[in-house]
Amino acid sequence: QVQLVESGGGLVQAGGSLRLSCAASENIFSINYMGWYRQAPGKQRELVAYSTRGGNTNYADSVRGRFTISRDNAKNTLYLQMNSLKPEDTAVYYCNAFVSKDCWGQGTQVTVSS
Numbered sequence: 001q002v003q004l005v006e007s008g009g010g011l012v013q014a015g016g017s018l019r020l021s022c023a024a025s026e027n028i029f030s031i032n033y034m035g036w037y038r039q040a041p042g043k044q045r046e047l048v049a050y051s052t053r054g055g056n057t058n059y060a061d062s063v064r065g066r067f068t069i070s071r072d073n074a075k076n077t078l079y080l081q082m083n084s085l086k087p088e089d090t091a092v093y094y095c096n097a098f099v100s101k102d103c104w105g106q107g108t109q110v111t112v113s114s
Helices: none
Strands: 004-007 010-013 018-024 033-039 046-052 057-059 067-072 077-082 091-099 101-104 108-113
Touching: 004 091, 018 033, 018 091, 018 108, 033 067, 033 077, 046 067, 046 077, 057 067, 077 091
Parallel strands: 010 108
Antiparallel strands: 004 018, 018 077, 033 046, 033 091, 046 057, 067 077, 091 101, 091 108
8 A cells, every 4th residue: 555645734824835845655657546635624635636647637717717727757756736825725635545455645735824
């Protein structure tokens, strides 16, 4: 089972930027699906963005145009660049990889102040 460790969360003012990283314990080149999810207090976990091995990406409507998902296969790391952050982006962000089953990281807190 691949191990995932997120980092890069923190407190930022509205309009600011953060870059989240997800370091994987194995080569991600062969992992077809990797994504970022988030869960705000009192809400269900939701998909933010995903990336496929073939280079396809997709985004939630709420973040499209502001967030960018990318992979660095040499570093076995998935990234989420978040720009123009809004208070409603406040949540715990989780990295996900599907390798025979869903694998999750421990999450990283992102807090956007108004």
